Amino acid sequence: MIGKLTGTLLEKNPPEVLVDCAGVGYEVQVPMSTFYNLPALGERVSLLTQFIVREDAQLLYGFATVAERAAFRQLIKIAGVGPRMALGILSGLGVEDLAQAITLQEVGRLVKVPGIGKKTAERLLLELKGKLGADIGSVPHQTSSAAQADILQALLALGYSDKDAATALKALPADVGVSDGIKLALKGLGK
Incomplete structure (x- = not known):
């Protein structure tokens, strides 16, 4: 309106x-x-x-920005998250930080926001995955293909830091497949 x-x-x-x-x-x-x-x-x-x-x-x-309003709209669609909580989340984390937390599934970042407990944070990450992380904000790990995104997620799941995973990803050929990319990245990280 x-x-x-x-x-x-x-x-x-x-x-x-x-x-x-x-x-x-x-x-x-x-x-x-x-x-x-x-x-x-x-x-x-x-x-x-x-x-x-x-x-x-x-x-x-x-x-102030289209990204903030879009994030707010996505947040209030989630059951149990009202406008006040959505405003609190956007005040505690910027849109870019929220998008990165969702992309990397980092519960710890959301728990730092006042009023957000561990269960609420986990539910937010689950419901916003694929809706907010990839399209809003400039996530540091922007990848050129779905395969590279999968390789990055695998490296993060194996416990490698964001920095190490991003460095290993840069060393890979652009057209590498997921399984070969993971093997090559692990070889590079093992040196």
């Missing part, structure tokens, strides 16, 4: 901001990553928004 707001920033009270759009003030909840990048009071601001209607409230959430 309301997809974007552009107006004058009147108030900043984390995590809420007040944006004046042609004489109408909109209260907008924003993640801290957006909040820190807001202009000074009285200046123009533009926020992508997500409008949520509940039985007891109508809430507007704002985001």
